[in-house]
Amino acid sequence: MALSSAATPGERVxxxxxxxxxxxxxxxxFFPYLWMLASSLKPTADVFKYGFPLSWKTFLPPEPTLxxxxxIFSEFGFGRNLLNxxxxxxxxxxxxxxxxxxxxxxxGRYRFRGSRVLFALVMVASFIPFEVVMVPMYVVxxxxxxxxxxxxxxxxxxxxxxxxxxxxxxxxxxxxxxDEAAAIDGASTWRTFVQIILPNLRPxxxxxxxxxxxxxxxxxxxxxxxVQDPNKQVVQVAIATFTDPGQLPTWGELFAAAxxxxxxxxxxxxxxxxxxxxxxxxxxxxx
Amino acid sequence: xxTQALRTEAEPTEAVPGRTAATAVRTPRSxxxxxxxxxxxxxxxxAIFQLGPLVYALLNSFRQVSLLDLTNSKYVGLANYxxxxxxxxxxxxxxxxxxxxxxxxxxxxPLAFALAVLLDRKLRGTALARAALFAPLVxxxxxxxxxxxxxxxxxxxxxxxxxxxxxxxxxxFLTSSxxxxxxxxxxxxxxxxxxxxxxxxxxxxxxxxxxYEAAELDGVRGFRLARFVMLPLLRRTTMVVTFMATVxxxxxxxxxxxxxxxxxxxxxxxxxxxxxxxxxQFSNLGYASAVGVTVIVLVAGLLALQARLLRTDLEY
Numbered sequence: 001m002a003l004s005s006a007a008t009p010g011e012r013v014x015x016x017x018x019x020x021x022x023x024x025x026x027x028x029x030f031f032p033y034l035w036m037l038a039s040s041l042k043p044t045a046d047v048f049k050y051g052f053p054l055s056w057k058t059f060l061p062p063e064p065t066l067x068x069x070x071x072i073f074s075e076f077g078f079g080r081n082l083l084n085x086x087x088x089x090x091x092x093x094x095x096x097x098x099x100x101x102x103x104x105x106x107x108g109r110y111r112f113r114g115s116r117v118l119f120a121l122v123m124v125a126s127f128i129p130f131e132v133v134m135v136p137m138y139v140v141x142x143x144x145x146x147x148x149x150x151x152x153x154x155x156x157x158x159x160x161x162x163x164x165x166x167x168x169x170x171x172x173x174x175x176x177x178x179d180e181a182a183a184i185d186g187a188s189t190w191r192t193f194v195q196i197i198l199p200n201l202r203p204x205x206x207x208x209x210x211x212x213x214x215x216x217x218x219x220x221x222x223x224x225x226x227v228q229d230p231n232k233q234v235v236q237v238a239i240a241t242f243t244d245p246g247q248l249p250t251w252g253e254l255f256a257a258a259x260x261x262x263x264x265x266x267x268x269x270x271x272x273x274x275x276x277x278x279x280x281x282x283x284x285x286x287x
Numbered sequence: 288x289x290t291q292a293l294r295t296e297a298e299p300t301e302a303v304p305g306r307t308a309a310t311a312v313r314t315p316r317s318x319x320x321x322x323x324x325x326x327x328x329x330x331x332x333x334a335i336f337q338l339g340p341l342v343y344a345l346l347n348s349f350r351q352v353s354l355l356d357l358t359n360s361k362y363v364g365l366a367n368y369x370x371x372x373x374x375x376x377x378x379x380x381x382x383x384x385x386x387x388x389x390x391x392x393x394x395x396x397p398l399a400f401a402l403a404v405l406l407d408r409k410l411r412g413t414a415l416a417r418a419a420l421f422a423p424l425v426x427x428x429x430x431x432x433x434x435x436x437x438x439x440x441x442x443x444x445x446x447x448x449x450x451x452x453x454x455x456x457x458x459x460f461l462t463s464s465x466x467x468x469x470x471x472x473x474x475x476x477x478x479x480x481x482x483x484x485x486x487x488x489x490x491x492x493x494x495x496x497x498x499y500e501a502a503e504l505d506g507v508r509g510f511r512l513a514r515f516v517m518l519p520l521l522r523r524t525t526m527v528v529t530f531m532a533t534v535x536x537x538x539x540x541x542x543x544x545x546x547x548x549x550x551x552x553x554x555x556x557x558x559x560x561x562x563x564x565x566x567x568q569f570s571n572l573g574y575a576s577a578v579g580v581t582v583i584v585l586v587a588g589l590l591a592l593q594a595r596l597l598r599t600d601l602e603y
Binding site for chain 2: 015018019021022023025026028029030032033035036054058098099100102103105106110112118121122124125128129130131132133134135136137138139140141143144155156157158159161164188189190193214217218219220221224225236237239240242251254255258261262265266268269270273276277280281
């Protein structure tokens with residue numbers, strides 16, 4: 001609403017008030033991150049010395065140090081967890097894009113006997129909350145001898161119903177005349193897919209890749225149950241098991257590990273917000 | 288993860304004429320082969336890891352199966368469900384789940400709507416506030432749970448430092464059975480509200496500017512503009528937001544696992560955590576499956592109820 005040109009004094013006051021509310025929202029939502037980062041830069045002994053009572057030192061590290069970051073890699077083997085997470089995410093993203101692009105292309109372009117039923121089943125799959133089927137999913141994965149393997153962590157997610165849906169939508173937006181022209185020139189279905197459709201799908205593929213990357217990097221419950229071997233465990237589970245309820249955690253290291261797990265993704269998000277948000281809005285999926 | 292069906296209905300994507308693709312293809316056999324190769328991985332994957340487990344869960348809910356010995360299962364009819372009805376811990380955890388859902392809907396949805404209206408006005412500070420609101424969407428539940436856990440800590444946590452500084456008595460938060468569930472709910476709202484705002488914002492931006500201009504001419508503004516112009520126009524969006532908030536509420540697990548393990552005294556136990564315990568601590572696969580099926584039925588029922596309420600309430 002571009003009302004500012006004819007803004008009355010009352011409207012100006014209201015706009016300023018609105019900005020104040022937005023500032024408050026910004027503080028409330030960024031605050032835990034700032035606190036996490038600041039605390040990760042403090043020597044462990046100081047984290048809660050300055051936490052209570054409240055002072056500026058609660059929020060800023062008086063003598064910043066990277067010691068906590070050094071410790072989590074040298075003593076807690078966090079590098080191993082980080083590598084595991086990276087391997088899982090890369091495999092998951094690449095395979096998800098490949099699988100969803102193929103299926104999305106077929107569903108977006110072709111009708112054949114059973115295609116409607118198949119697509120309906122894909123939609124049903126997208127409605128199943130993972131938590132409800134996690135137990136049988138675990139059983140299936142175990143029977144396939146995939147527990148405690150990287151494949152067990154990413155394979156269940158590469159046939160992503162939401163990704164298939166998003167790509168099907170984009171395929172339908174590409175003019176049919178494009179691939180019909182290619183077909184008349186004698187291009188095979190495969191060539192049409194690779195040379196005509198895929199290049200036009202770039203934004204959709206980026207969206208699906210981002211959604212899959214965020215989901216893969218952040219997953220918690222599945223690796224918690226599918227992986228017992230500490231050497232195969234991913235970052236998120238490693239962080240949560242740094243501290244047991246009722247026990248005093250090693251504060252500084254915990255903050256450092258949480259920062260490593262959260263910040264890279266936040267940075268990627270800031271740059272690629274547009275693509276990620278589009279996927280979230282059109283599919284109704286959260287990472 | 289669920290709005291697609293709503294959307295496919297709404298968009299007239301099937302309206303393109305001449306949709307029989309086979310007409311343009313000259314080599315049917317290789318064409319079929321290509322289609323099969325492109326489609327197979329997705330279908331196999333979904334069948335093995337999504338639809339298969341759903342059917343398996345349904346079957347298992349009528350059996351007595353141990354996670355440790357799958358071959359020794361026994362058909363028991365409705366015995367698992369009958370046992371559930373008498374399990375006070377189950378009732379307690381379902382009660383907590385429903386309380387959480389209600390809390391979420393009552394607090395998060397109106398707040399998200401208000402924030403979306405504010406963001407839509409492109410005030411100074413909008414970009415930063417947007418980024419801040421959406422940041423939790425890309426942060427893992429584990430990190431969020433760990434950070435909030437430390438903020439809630441009884442003696443040394445940040446919240447108590449602030450409360451103490453302002454002169455009020457410090458609070459037990461997660462260690463009190465009265466405060467634990469509201470504390471977990473607050474984390475959930477902080478984590479998810481950006482998502483609701485996003486959906487509302489997309490809805491608001493789809494409203495043509497002429498509607499606002501007409502309202503402006505009629506002297507409708509402020510609260511009345513929101514209540515009588517925006518809300519009715521956003522009926523469908525509101526439904527999507529409440530649907531998603533409901534589904535996510537049923538799925539809460541990470542904060543409970545990290546922060547309270549269902550305690551104190553089952554005060555934060557919920558449907559998914561109860562199911563997790565039954566399956567992975569007691570190896571009781573059949574029983575856990577019965578919980579899962581009950582949850583699916585309950586969620587479906589709640590969504591149907593919401594669809595009905597929102598439809599009649601806002602019809603005009």
